[in-house]
Amino acid sequence: xxxxxxxxxxxxxxxxxxxxxxxxxxxxxxxxxxxxxxxxxxxxxxxxxxxxxxxxxxxxxxxxxxxxxxxxxxxxxxxxxxxxxxxxxxxxxxxxxxxxxxxxxxxxxxxxxxxxxxxxxxxxxxxxxxxxxxxxxxxxxxxxxxxxxxxxxxxxxxxxxxxxxxxxxxxxxxxxxxxxxxxxxxxxxxxxxxxxxxxxxxxxxxxxxxxxxxxxxxxxxxxxxxxxxxxxxxxxxxxxxxxxxxxxxxxxxxxxxxxxxxxxxxxxxxxxxxxxxxxxxxxxxxxxxxxxxxxxxxxxxxxxxxxxxxxxxxxxxxxxxxxxxxxxxxxxxxxxxxxxxxxxxxxxxxxxxxxxxxxxxxxxxxxxxxxxxxxxxxxxxxxxxxxxxxxxxxxxxxxxxxxxxxxxxxxxxxxxxxxxxxxxxxxxxxxxxxxxxxxxxxxxxxxxxxxxxxxxxxxxxxxxxxxxxxxxxxxxxxxxxxxxxxxxxxxxxxxxxxxxxxxxxxxxxxxxxxxxxxxxxxx
Amino acid sequence: xxxxxxxxxxxxxxxxxxxxxxxxxxxxxxxxxxxxxxxxxxxxxxxxxxxxxxxxxxxxxxxxxxxxxxxxxxxxxxxxxxxxxxxxxxxxxxxxxxxxxxxxxxxxxxxxxxxxxxxxxxxxxxxxxxxxxxxxxxxxxxxxxxxxxxxxxxxxxxxxxxxxxxxxxxxxxxxxxxxxxxxxxxxxxxxxxxxxxxxxxxxxxxxxxxxxxxxxxxxxxxxxxxxxxxxxxxxxxxxxxxxxxxxxxxxxxxxxxxxxxxxxxxxxxxxxxxxxxxxxxxxxxxxxxxxxxxxxxxxx
Numbered sequence: 064x065x066x067x068x069x070x071x072x073x074x075x076x077x078x079x080x081x082x083x084x085x086x087x088x089x090x091x092x093x094x095x096x097x098x099x100x101x102x103x104x105x106x107x108x109x110x111x112x113x114x115x116x117x118x119x120x121x122x123x124x125x126x127x128x129x130x131x132x133x134x135x136x137x138x139x140x141x142x143x144x145x146x147x148x149x150x151x152x153x154x155x156x157x158x159x160x161x162x163x164x165x166x167x168x169x170x171x172x173x174x175x176x177x178x179x180x181x182x183x184x185x186x187x188x189x190x191x192x193x194x195x196x197x198x199x200x201x202x203x204x205x206x207x208x209x210x211x212x213x214x215x216x217x218x219x220x221x222x223x224x225x226x227x228x229x230x231x232x233x234x235x236x237x238x239x240x241x242x243x244x245x246x247x248x249x250x251x252x253x254x255x256x257x258x259x260x261x262x263x264x265x266x267x268x269x270x271x272x273x274x275x276x277x278x279x280x281x282x283x284x285x286x287x288x289x290x291x292x293x294x295x296x297x298x299x300x301x302x303x304x305x306x307x308x309x310x311x312x313x314x315x316x317x318x319x320x321x322x323x324x325x326x327x328x329x330x331x332x333x334x335x336x337x338x339x340x341x342x343x344x345x346x347x348x349x350x351x352x353x354x355x356x357x358x359x360x361x362x363x364x365x366x367x368x369x370x371x372x373x374x375x376x377x378x379x380x381x382x383x384x385x386x387x388x389x390x391x392x393x394x395x396x397x398x399x400x401x402x403x404x405x406x407x408x409x410x411x412x413x414x415x416x417x418x419x420x421x422x423x424x425x426x427x428x429x430x431x432x433x434x435x436x437x438x439x440x441x442x443x444x445x446x447x448x449x450x451x452x453x454x455x456x457x458x459x460x461x462x463x464x465x466x467x468x469x470x471x472x473x474x475x476x477x478x479x480x481x482x483x484x485x486x487x488x489x490x491x492x493x494x495x496x497x498x499x500x501x502x503x504x505x506x507x508x509x510x511x512x513x514x515x516x517x518x519x520x521x522x523x524x525x526x527x528x529x530x531x532x533x534x535x536x537x538x539x540x541x542x543x544x545x546x547x548x549x550x551x552x553x554x555x556x557x558x559x560x561x562x563x564x565x566x567x568x569x570x571x572x573x574x575x576x577x578x579x580x581x582x583x584x585x586x
Numbered sequence: 587x588x589x590x591x592x593x594x595x596x597x598x599x600x601x602x603x604x605x606x607x608x609x610x611x612x613x614x615x616x617x618x619x620x621x622x623x624x625x626x627x628x629x630x631x632x633x634x635x636x637x638x639x640x641x642x643x644x645x646x647x648x649x650x651x652x653x654x655x656x657x658x659x660x661x662x663x664x665x666x667x668x669x670x671x672x673x674x675x676x677x678x679x680x681x682x683x684x685x686x687x688x689x690x691x692x693x694x695x696x697x698x699x700x701x702x703x704x705x706x707x708x709x710x711x712x713x714x715x716x717x718x719x720x721x722x723x724x725x726x727x728x729x730x731x732x733x734x735x736x737x738x739x740x741x742x743x744x745x746x747x748x749x750x751x752x753x754x755x756x757x758x759x760x761x762x763x764x765x766x767x768x769x770x771x772x773x774x775x776x777x778x779x780x781x782x783x784x785x786x787x788x789x790x791x792x793x794x795x796x797x798x799x800x801x802x803x804x805x806x807x808x809x810x811x812x813x814x815x816x817x818x819x820x821x822x823x824x825x826x827x828x829x830x831x832x833x834x835x836x837x838x839x840x841x842x843x844x845x846x847x848x849x850x851x852x853x854x855x856x857x858x859x860x861x862x863x864x865x866x867x868x869x870x871x872x873x874x875x876x877x878x879x880x881x882x883x884x885x886x
Contacts, residue, residue, distance in 0.1 A: 308846040328658075328850045375654075382654040383671065436827070444843075447832045448672060451652035462832045463745065 110282075110298040111566070111582050112319040114310050116437035117467040118303040119281060121261030122272065124245040125197050128205040128506070129471065130489060130575045131323065131438075133242035135301055138283055138579055139180075140245035140266030141290075143171050143190065144236055148570040148578065150398075150491060152240045156185055156267065166231035166527060173222040178288035179248045180271035187224040191216040192249040194226070202257055206243040208504045209234075209495050212524065233527045234494035241495065242576065269294050269580040295568060295583035305437025305466065314339065314561050321569065321582070324440055325561040327385025333561045340566075343387065346558040347491050347573035349396030350388075350439055352432065352449065352483040352551035353474075353500075357510025360428045361482055367548040369418035370483075373456040374449055375410040376554055383444045387559060391552035394501065394544045398573045401493040401536040405544050408552065415456040429459040433484040435470040440556045446485050449553070477508035483551060489574035493536045494524050500550075501543045511549050516542055617879035624875020627810075630868030638684040647675035649682040650833045658851045667857045670840070671847060672833075676854065679835035680861050686747060686836040687865070690829070691816035694751045698758025699809060705759065706766030707801070711774065711793050721767070724760040732757045736819055740828040747836075750829045754816045765808050769801025776800075803880035810873035814866045821862050837862045 115131040124136040137145075143160070147153040157171040177185035194216045197204040212232040217225045226235065238244065251265035264272055269291065270283040281301040285294045302319060304310045307326030311333070313319045325333065325341060334341045352370075360366045380388040395402040419425065430453070434446030443464050450460045463481070465473060474484050486507070490496040497520050499505055503512040516539055523535040543549045558575050568581030618624045647665075653673035661668045667676035709720035727735065736753040743749035773779060774797060782792045821838030823829040830836030832843070837858045844855035 306845055308848055311849075326846050328847055332849065378654045382657050382673075443832075444671060444846075447843075448652060448654060450833065451650070451672060454650070464827050464831065466827075 109296070109584070110300050111296045111321065111579065112300045112302060113579065114302040114304055114313055114319040114322045116303065116305055116307075116310065116324050118278070119301075120468050120471065121258070122264045122275075122281075123247075123258075123261035124243055124264075124266075125193075125202070125204045125206060125247075126257075126261060128243065129438075129467070130242075131303075134576045134579065135281060135283070135299075136245065136264070136266075137242045137576060138268055138270040138299065139264050139272060139286075140242075140247070140268045141177065141185070142239060142242075142245045143173075144240045146240050146491070146572060148572065150572055152236050156190075156246060160236070162527075167229075168225050168227050169235055170219070170223065170225045173224065174290060175222060176290045177267050178290060179251075179265050179267045180286040180288060181248070181251075181265060182288050183248065183250075184221075185246060185248075185267050186221045187218040188221075189246055189249045190224045191218050192252070193246045194244065196247070196252065197244055204243075205506065206238070206241075208502070208506070209238050209498050210244070211504075230521070231525045231527065233532065234492065234524045237492035238495055241490070269578075270299060273298070292580070294580035296579070299579050307437075307441070311561065314563075317563075320566055321560060321562040323558070323560055323575070324437075325559040326441065327383075327387055327559070329561070330385065330559065338564055340562055340564045342560045342562070342569060342571070344558050344560070344571045345398055345573055346489065346556050346575055347396040347398045348439065348487045348489040348556050348558075348575060349391060349394070349399075350442075350445065350485070350487045350553045350556055351391065352446075352553070353486050353507060353509050354511075354550055355479045355482050355509055356512075356549075357478055357508075358482070360422065360424055360430070363422045364548060365418045365422040366424070366428075367551070369415040369422070369456060370453060370458070370551045371408040371548060372411045372415040372418070373458070374408075374452045374551070374553070376407070377410070379445060379448050380554055383441050383448055384554070384556065387440065387557035388554040391554055394540050394549070394552070395493065395496055396489060397555040399491055399493060399496060401533050403537045403540050405540065412452075412456050419457045424457060427457045427459050429461065430482040431480065432460050432462045433470070433474065433481040434462065434464055435467050435485065436464050438467050438470075439485070439487045440559070442485055442487075445553065449551070474507055478510070479508055486550075487556070491572075491574055493532075494520065497536075497539060497543075501539070509549075511547070513542065513547055516547075614879050618875060621875040621878050623871040624879060627868050627870070627872030627875055630864060631872060634684050634688065634865055634868065637681050638688060641678075641681040641684060645675075645678035645681050647678045649674060649678040649835050651675075658847065658854065660851070660853055668851075668853045670844065670854050671851075674833075676840075676857050679840060680837070680857055683835035683837045683840060683858070683861070686830050686834055687817060687820060687838075687862075690747060690750050690754060690820040690836075691813045694754025694816050694820070695758050695809060695812045697752065697755025698762055698812065699805075701755070702759040702762025703766040703798075703805060706763035706768075707770050707793060707798055709763070710767035710770030711789070711797065717767075720763065724763050727756075727760045733819060733822060736823055737826070737828060740823060745828050745831060747830055747834075750820055750823055753823065754819055757819060758812050758816065761808060761812060762805065765804050766801060769804055770797055773797045773800045804877075807873050807877045807880065810869050810876055814869035814873065817862060817865050817869070 117129060117131045119132040119135055121127055122136055124140050141156045143155060143157040144152050145155040156173050156177045158174050160169055160171045162169055173187060179185060196202055197206045197210060198213060212228045212230055214227045214229045219225055248265040252260045269286060269289045271286040273282040273284045275281045284298040307324060310322040311326060311329040314322045330341050333339045354361045354367055356362055376390045380386060389397060390407045392404050392407040393402050432446060432450055434443050436443045446462060450462045453460045488496060488500050490499060501516055502520055503517050519535050519539050523532050526532055558571055560569060560571060562569060565585045566582060567585055568583055569577060571577045651674060656669055656673035657671050659665055659669045665675050670676055705720055709717040736757045739753040739756055740749050743752060779792060779796055782796050820829060824836045824838030825842040830839045840858035841855055847854045
């Protein structure tokens with residue numbers, strides 16, 4: 064099994080030396096000194112207060128694909144396998160696994176000391192229940208399409224489970240390592256309606272839910288029955304604020320210990336404060352506008368190309384993102400396994416205008432763009448900048464801004480209302496990334512369907528030969544990026560976290576989650 | 587002073603109506619001219635209306651033209667108010683933003699005025715079940731905080747300027763209804779109304795010609811004050827992302843997008859903030875001045 068490169072963490076000073084971010088025009092008013100509340104500094108026995116940009120929609124890992132939410136669902140649940148902090152697939156509830164000679168059966172051996180937070184052991188029947196729950200089409204799980212090759216789950220004994228696939232399926236461990244297919248306690252999950260579990264989750268992770276005050280905070284305390292090392296902190300208090308400025312202010316005033324998606328314009332200020340620290344780390348997020356291929360004008364490939372040529376990505380990165388990004392040169396984000404570097408789209412507004420004219424839209428064409436706010440680095444600002452670029456070449460874009468909870472529901476509307484909607488994809492493996500964003504049965508209704516791509520995705524997942532996989536994935540990337548121009552590709556982003564100096568154990572994974580059990584204040 | 591009070595306290599007889607109202611009007615204008623707050627308020631509002639008209643034909647820069655590399659510049663001779671995060675000229679955007687901001691407030695209040703005054707006047711004039719029913723409806727609406735009601739309306743109708751106008755309109759109805767009803771109840775008891783009835787004037791005629799015109803003073807004051815509130819409500823809703831959508835230079839949405847730069851580049855927030863505050867101040871001053879000029883009891 065190939066492993067992915069360790070995410071490179073750099074600090075802000077290194078970045079500044081490299082000259083990135085210098086384009087952020089400083090105001091003469093400069094940085095405002097903020098007095099930090101030192102009284103709020105905790106110790107090893109205190110709860111860590113973490114603030115992200117979005118509130119959890121649910122704590123049901125099968126029903127969310129939001130990375131911010133998965134920080135919490137991962138803390139509560141265990142899976143058969145997970146990714147460790149070096150982004151390698153590692154054992155979790157399963158201590159070992161093997162693949163049958165015909166490559167159609169994966170047998171997992173569970174650890175004997177796996178316990179749910181109520182003290183009951185994790186049995187193979189819970190694994191079967193959880194995976195069947197995802198595979199049940201009535202449940203509309205985010206993970207059903209990725210697991211379509213799974214035929215059945217068989218309980219061998221209390222601590223052995225076999226997953227049978229209809230075809231050889233080399234991506235199974237990659238999929239099982241994602242925060243999605245986690246193991247729920249059958250008794251808790253089958254007790255009420257499907258949605259109820261997301262409010263009262265019972266998992267076998269390092270933490271358990273203490274309370275959830277909607278709109279305010281989600282409180283987690285250590286799970287006393289967790290099989291692994293006990294968390295180094297007394298618990299977590301998860302808060303949220305969609306505004307970067309609000310998160311920064313909460314950090315500066317000492318109300319929270321750690322924030323995600325620190326806005327670029329605040330980095331210098333936070334970095335200059337002795338009491339606060341900035342962490343800039345690689346991210347596998349690729350930010351793009353998904354395109355509705357099913358209706359005019361974007362059903363025309365020339366219009367999709369025009370949109371891609373109209374946007375000056377480097378300028379957006381240098382200004383709005385403060386240098387914290389890289390121009391998209393692949394349908395995969397930076398660091399995704401089997402990614403190939405392709406030629407990025409140049410900024411060529413003249414050709415874009417010409418292409419629009421050729422497509423019959425010389426007089427302009429109205430389009431609808433959607434963006435969330437607070438989910439991705441500077442998402443709304445990026446969308447508004449793209450809106451400006453598109454209107455320069457003849458599109459007449461109307462931009463609508465959504466709160467995340469509404470956005471994840473609305474963007475599933477079929478057929479889509481918007482022509483373009485902003486999405487970030489961070490899946491570290493190629494197979495799932497493709498199924499989610501480029502397959503006919505992708506995660507959202509964009510009407511893109513290329514049978515050749517679907518076929519190649521299946522081929523890649525059916526071979527266990529890594530070289531063959533890489534070759535097929537390279538071919539698919541060329542098709543979706545250069546030939547079909549599936550999305551309006553924008554950029555890969557960096558993840559930026561801000562926290563109180565003295566907090567240790569923060570190791571963000573490239574798909575922008577982290578395991579909070581190691582976070583603690585230095586003695 | 588005494589003479590003035592006598593004039594305005596005198597019921598408007600049918601024959602003398604034209605003369606008396608002219609003298610009333612001139613007295614009112616005289617008071618308005620001498621009221622510093624009314625003069626200041628009028629000047630501010632006239633200034634903004636002038637800016638709105640100029641903005642239709644001329645702004646220093648295209649208010650929606652982005653130049654990312656020139657973003658977040660402080661005030662300079664080229665950009666008097668500086669540029670926002672997209673490099674757009676803030677002065678041009680505030681000038682152009684006068685139009686959506688004032689449109690929402692004025693059209694919204696106009697809706698509230700027409701429906702509210704009609705509802706209030708009818709319920710005050712008719713009395714009985716109609717009155718009870720209408721006032722209970724108004725009570726219900728008053729029980730719901732205005733901004734929350736406006737958010738509900740915008741949520742149902744969708745975001746944008748038109749739903750925002752409707753929201754401001756609905757939000758303004760109870761105030762106008764209450765004031766119109768109170769005015770009608772007082773005026774209804776006057777001798778000249780009875781006189782009008784006694785010479786056989788129809789209900790419609792009595793209400794439109796004799797009752798309503800004499801209740802207008804507080805309604806006019808309410809209108810001015812209400813527009814000030816409406817600007818704030820519209821800005822608040824746009825600030826919450828429920829009103830004007832990008833790249834519209836509506837002041838509330840300008841404030842909203844500037845939040846991230848409050849500490850690093852405060853000028854982005856300061857100028858739209860000043861615009862909102864000044865406009866609200868203008869209508870409040872005018873409202874105060876109108877109240878002083880129109881309300882005779884205050885002068886006693």
